[in-house]
Amino acid sequence: xxxxxxxxxxxxxxxxxxxxxxxxxxxxxxxxLYWYRQAAGRGLQLLFYSVGIGQISSEVPQNLSASRPQxxxxxxxxxxxxxxxxxxxxxxxxxxxxxxxxxQGTRLTVV
Amino acid sequence: AQSVTQLGxxxxxxxxxxxxxxxxxSSSVPPYLFWYVQxxxxxxxxxxxYTSAATLVKGINGFExxxxxxxxxxxxxxxxxxxxxxxxxxxxxxxRTGNTPLVFGKGTRLSVIA
Numbered sequence: 001x002x003x004x005x006x007x008x009x010x011x012x013x014x015x016x017x018x019x020x021x022x023x024x025x026x027x028x029x030x031x032x033l034y035w036y037r038q039a040a041g042r043g044l045q046l047l048f049y050s051v052g053i054g055q056i057s058s059e060v061p062q063n064l065s066a067s068r069p070q071x072x073x074x075x076x077x078x079x080x081x082x083x084x085x086x087x088x089x090x091x092x093x094x095x096x097x098x099x100x101x102x103x104q105g106t107r108l109t110v111v
Numbered sequence: 112a113q114s115v116t117q118l119g120x121x122x123x124x125x126x127x128x129x130x131x132x133x134x135x136x137s138s139s140v141p142p143y144l145f146w147y148v149q150x151x152x153x154x155x156x157x158x159x160x161y162t163s164a165a166t167l168v169k170g171i172n173g174f175e176x177x178x179x180x181x182x183x184x185x186x187x188x189x190x191x192x193x194x195x196x197x198x199x200x201x202x203x204x205x206x207r208t209g210n211t212p213l214v215f216g217k218g219t220r221l222s223v224i225a
Contacts, residue, residue, distance in 0.1 A: 006154075032210050043217035044155075044201065051210045059212075090154055092213075097162075097205070099145060100213050102154035 002027035006091045006103030013110055019064075019078040021106050023091030026072065031093040033074040034100070035066055038088040050074060086110045113138045113204045117216035125224050130174075130189040132219050134202030137183065144185045145203040145213065146176055155201060161185060163207070172196070197223045 006023045013019060025031050035047040046059045048066035056066050063082050067075045074091060086109050094100040118133040136142060143162050147155040159170025166178040176187045185202060199220050203213040 032212070034212055036215075044215040046212050046214075049210075049212045088152075092155075094213070096210055097143060097207050099157050099160055100155075100203075102147075102156075104154045105152065107152060 002093075002101060004091060004093055004101050004103045006106060008106060009104060010107045011109070013081050013108065015083055015110055016080045019076070019081050019085070019108070021076040021089055021091075021108075023074045023076075023103055024072055025074075025093045028093070028095065029071060031072065031095060033068060034092040034094075035074065035076050036090045036092065038090060038105075044090065048076070081110045083110050113142065113206070113211075113214045115202050115204050115214055115216035117200075117202050117219050119219055120217065121220045121222065123222040123224060124192045126194055127191050130187070130192045130196065130221065132187040132200050132202075132221065134176075134185045134187065134216060135183050136185060136202070136204045138204055138206075140206055142204045143207055144176075144178060145205075146170065146174070146185075146187050147201045147203060147215075148172075149199045149201065149218075151198075158187070158200075192221075192223045194223050194225065197221055 003026045034049045036044045050068045089106045091103040092100045114137045116135045145160045146158040149155045159168045161168050161178045169175045174189045199218045201218045202216045205213045
């Protein structure tokens with residue numbers, strides 16, 4: 001069966017520090033991978049998606065970047081965090097036209 | 112471009128009452144439609160999906176939704192609310208082909224009053 005792992009579950013980071021959130025998928029190959037951010041009252045904002053290794057589409061220009069070094073690995077990064085980067089980050093995968101499967105999320109608090 | 116509008120950021124119902132969460136979509140191509148539920152500090156779980164078979168879709172936990180093309184709607188219903196239904200609900204749309212991501216609505220928080 002397919003599973004998705006996302007870590008860490010919670011993270012508190014100071015302003016200006018770097019960020020690395022990792023997401024891995026098991027049980028499928030060549031998935032479409034997504035990073036969403038959820039802020040209170042704003043629903044799910046798509047940040048990045050990837051249809052293959054090294055292929056990243058950015059939906060919102062901002063302080064974050066994403067990479068896909070392996071088929072089932074998706075990493076969200078920042079060189080210097082801002083207060084506005086706080087939120088709940090969700091990784092997801094889907095095959096073309098199918099349902100999306102979500103990780104358990106990372107609660108990031110920038111202080 | 113596709114979009115989803117969820118009417119009402121917060122809905123409150125009494126236990127045992129009908130649940131109705133509204134979703135309208137916009138899509139230039141025939142869509143797939145989804146409803147997801149999110150409990151606090153967790154990821155999203157799929158409730159149900161419409162993929163062009165029956166227009167009335169039954170999901171988990173007693174929820175169902177009806178695809179109405181003429182109204183561009185995909186409202187979520189449950190005949191009798193339980194306390195455990197209190198959560199945030201998201202409607203989403205995607206194209207049937209291609210790699211475009213799911214587009215989500217802003218969500219509706221459902222409260223159930225005893």
